[in-house]
Amino acid sequence: METDTNLDTTRAELLNDDDEQPTKIIVVGTKCRQDPELQKAIKALDIPVTFSNTGLEHIAEAGTDDLLFVIGDFQDEVFHKLHRAEARIVGPPVVIKCAKYNQTIPQCSRALYCTSMRGLIVCFTGFSKQKLVKMADLIHHMGGSIRKDFIPSKVTHLVANCTGGSKYRYAFSCGTPIMNDEWVSKAWSMRDDITVKADCGELMKHRMKPFYKCFLSFHGFSEEEKKHVEEMTLENGGTLAPIGHEDSTHLVVDDHAVKELPPISTPQFVVRLEWFWASIQIGACADETMYLFDEHKQEPQNVNKFTPTSAMSKARKRKRLKENIALLASEGEIDSPFMYAKRPSFERVSMSPNSFLDASGTPEKSSFLQDTTQPLADSPPKPQSTTKASPRFQVVTELLQTEKNYVGILETILKVFKEEIEKPSQYNGPLLKPQESKIIFGNIPPIYEVHCKIRDELAEILSNWREDHSIGDVILKHAEKLGKIYPPFINFFEKTKEMIAKCDKANPRFHAFLKRCLTKPECGRQTLQELLIRPVQRLPSVMLLLNDILKHTNKSNADHGKVEKALAALKEAMTHINEDKRKIEGKVAMFDIVYDIDNCPPNLLSFHRNFEMRIDVMEISGGLSGRGDHLSLFLFSDSLEICKRRMKALNQMKSPHHKTPHKTPQKAFKHLEMMPLTSVKRVLNVVESDECRNAFALICRNNSEFKEKLYSFTIDCDETKKMDFLTALSKNMANTMCRADYENLMTQVDGKEFNIDMTDMGTNSISKAFKFGKRVSRAFSFNKTPRKLKRAISNMSNMFSQFPPETNTYMGTPGSDLRGRRLASSIDLTDASSPLSSLTNIHEDGFPDSDTVSLGAFSVQDLDSPTFTQPSPMVKRSMTKYMTMGPNSTGKYL
Incomplete structure (x- = not known):
């Protein structure tokens, strides 16, 4: 209900250019007197100030503009007395703000507590007079003004208490923000903050929701669909009501599933589902009269349209x-x-909905194409020959028809989706940000322009059909352009789908828009993602049709050779598209890899470098991180990035329940070494055996020290096969070294020749013990163990107990775990017979030499290091033999 009011004010009252600074300030009340910010502001204004408990002693001179009263409470009796005396009254925020920004204190006929609504003109609809007067006073105290009549050029905001009425419809059509009454009260509660503006920031969240005070019922929906629309109703301020309930204001009907209404007392509005999504899309209650459900206009079902009757002959x-x-x-x-x-x-x-889909699900035609019910005046005439159309003519006609369908889909994407999404004049602004819309639709217009030309040229040929007309020339003319316009779309198609899904989930208006488009016949009940996949499928479809044209074209026809050239050009274009897609995916993968590696070398990300593949391994040698450590090898076109896998970080990435919001998440990989492929001299494929499973090794040479090192690994994943990785590594090595014989860079060897042994890597405990012994050997003397390592030593000792559980019979039953562990924890670590003594070589001073730690496997150290546990002469000879880069007399590498 709209109520007349005589509270109209004008903008001039609040934006007076002739504001004059008062000559004296009266600070009223103890609270204002003790406000340090106010005292600082008055001092900055350099105006004489007087402090008073009530200020009533100056009421006789209150009517002059030279005297300014500063009051902190606009609700007490003192304020009302001064206000009736027409005193010039402001709140502390006005003085503080003017002093901070060096402004003149505004002069107006109304009391002004703050300026958070200064410059805003508000109109009301749907409120009682008592509520209206209260809100009008608050708006005046915040610097705003009031208008009784809604005039778009003079009203900035409409405060409404209902979703109907002429003012509501007018404001919505003009794009004027429609606010609820909480907007005024929330702005008043923030009146002491001088940075707050009522027309921006958090306060604009108090727009009236589309279904405010609406009671919605739903009919004709499945359980899943009904649950979804009910959730959206509650999120947008509506209330659910059973069908036929007396409080129901709207009955929303799925017009694709319902032909007639149930026998119930209908509410005020019976609307189609499109009204529901349109309201959410625009952020306001759409005009119901545009979406009324009329059961009499529904097309009657005719299930027996093609079924002959039994009486037929x-x-x-x-x-x-x-x-x-x-x-x-x-x-x-x-x-x-x-x-x-x-x-x-x-x-x-x-004209039925199914007719908009062809066999592949493609809409048969767009609403932007010619209406089929109109006379085909512009349609090309049929061939002059009275004989049946030739097979070649029929296939070319099919090519033209599919081209029209395809152009119609592209036009639907651009007109129905892109233009509507980017339209700036719609209520609440564009549906998507410019960068989001560009990611989704940016590559469609060039494709649309080229195919419009192909469609028109094919139509021209068919309108004057002769068998010697060239179809190949049409395709050849645009083949180069097709090879340029499709890669940008296809390469980033996955990103396009991700952006659509992201916006659909995060933006309710965009979600409602997509749902609304499903009801449009030109979309053929297909989603935006389903329509956008058509450009990915188009070139293969054209090639199939060209093959059919080639089959029905005589070799004597001049077009036969041109169609063959057109097919070859399209095939080459698709090859380039696939190659570009592979390169783009590699570049994108490189950014993800760099982001996931801690301490990643900055030069890893390079324009000339491409990512090839990744393989997860366990280290056998121990020269990079430690024997048994989990590593990942990232193969690039010219280098090999070796990282340590942080299993805890990887598990946290897979499970969202372990996230710590107050901590920076740990990266999944830690950089160990970036190895140029030029330093890899030979790839060793270790023969499969019981001791070596899925093992391989790399012989590398440090370019600065010219020392050979051997790194051995075993594959720790099922996704990548060993030979696939070794072949890719060898090929990239050959490319880097400008060699053509990549097979000769890989050699098959026996693991025993290089001490590559995996017999002790079956359990994690041995691997952890090895790493622990190597890590702490420098940290303590065995004569005096630090307190922090007592527990770790005890745990490590359990693994090497002289009394294993299955043979322990001392003071317990056979196989007693408890007794075995007790005895293990009391082992003398300095005892020469202790199993732990075999882990290290002990110097005379009692400290171990960690560089000689070994468990019997081949340790990777500098071969010339004096502390290196020298391999046997056979191992030395084998490494020297396989470092030979040239073939022998038989043509095989030694």
Whole structure:
């Protein structure tokens, strides 16, 4: 209900250019007197100030503009007395703000507590007079003004208490923000903050929701759909009501599933589902009269349209069957040049929702194409020959028809989706940000322009058809352009889908828009993602049709060779598209890799470098991180990045329950070494055996020290096969060294020749013990163990107990775990017979030498290091033999 009010004010009252600074300030009340910010501001204004408990002693001179009263409470009796005396009253925020920004204190006829609504003109609708007067006073105290009549050029905000009425519709159509009454009260509660503006920031979240005070019922929905629309109703301020309930204001009907209403007392509005999504999309209650559900306009179902009656004769049945088959077969040829008159029954069928889809799910035609019910005046005439159209003509016609369908889909994407999404004049602004819209639609316009030209040229050929007309020339003319416009779209198609899914989930207006588009016939009940996949499929479809044209073209026809050239050009274009896609995916993967590696070398990300593949391994040698450590090898076109896998970080990435919001998440990989492929001299494929499973090794040479090192690994994943990785590594090594014989860079060896042994890597405990012994050997003397390591030593000792559980019979039953562990914890670590003594070589001073730590496997150290546990002469000879880069007399590498 709209109520008249005489509270109209004008902008001039609040934006007076002739504001004059007062000559004296009266600070009223103890609270204002003790406000340090206010005292500092008055001092900065350099105006004489007087402190008073009530200020009433100056009421006789209150009517002058030279005297300014500063009051902190606009609700007490002192304020009302001074206000009735027409005193010039402001709140502390006004003085503080003017002093901070060196402004003149505004002069107006109304009391002004703050300026958070200065410059705003507000109109009301739907409130009682008592509520209206209260809100009008608050708006005046915050510097705003009031208008009784809604004039778009003079009203900045409408405060409403209902979703109907002329003011509401007018404000919505003009794009004026429609606020609820909480907007005024929230702005008043923040009146002491001088940085707050009522028309921006958090306060603009108090827009009126689309279904405010609406009671919605739903009919014709599945359980899943009903649950979804009910959730959206509650999120947008609506209330759910059972069908037929007396409080129900709207009955929302799925017009695709419901033909007539149930026998219930209908509410005020019975609307189609499109009204529901349109309201959420625009952020306001859409006009119900535009979306009314009229059951009488629904097309009656005719399930027996093609079913002959039992009384028909056999001949009549055969004739009817033939007609039905021809009718359905020609349904996809609505715009075909040789289609003429159609029966009325066909027109009804062609306008059904299913007629917008061809066999592949493609909409048969867009609303932007010519209406099939109109006379085909602009359609090309049929061939002059009275004989049946040739097979070549029919296939070319099919090519034109699919091209029209495809252009219609692209036009639907641009007109129905892109233009509506980017339209700035819609209420609440564009649906998506410019960068989001560019990611989704940015590569479509060039594709649309080229295919429009192809469509027009094909239509021109068919309108004056001759068998010697060249179809190959049309494709060859645009082949180069097709090879340029498609890669940007196809390469980033996955990103496009991700952006659509992200916006659909995070933006309710965009979600409602997509749902609303599903009801439009030109979209063929297909989602935006389903329509956007058509450009990915188009070039292969054109190639199939060109193959059919080639089959029906005589070799004597000049177009035969041109069609072959067109096919070759399209095939080459698709090859380049696939290659570009692979390169782009590699570049994108490089950014992800760099982001996931801690301490990643900055030069890893390079324009000339491409990512090839990744393989997860366990280290056998121990020269990079430690024997048994989990590593990942990232193979690039010219280098090999070796990282340590942080299993805890990887598990946290997989499980969201372990996230710590107050901590920076640990990266999944830690950089160990970036190895140029030029330093890898030979790839060793270790023969499979019981001791070596899925093992391989690399012989590398440090370019600065010219020392050979051997790194051995075993594959720790099932996704990548060993030979696939070794072959890719060898090929990239050959490319880097400008060699053509990549097979000769890989050699098959026996693991025993290089001490590559995995017999002790079956359990994690041995691997952890080895790493622990190597890590702490420098940290303590065995004569005096630090307190922090007592527990770790005890745990490590359990692994090497002289009394294993299965043979322990001392003071316990056979196989007693407890007794075995007790005895193990009391082992003398300095005892020469202790198993732990074999882990290290002990110097005379009692400290171990960690560089000689070994568990019997081949340790990777500098071969010339004096502390290195020298391998056997056989191992030395083997490494020297396989470092030979040239073949022997038999042509094989030694």
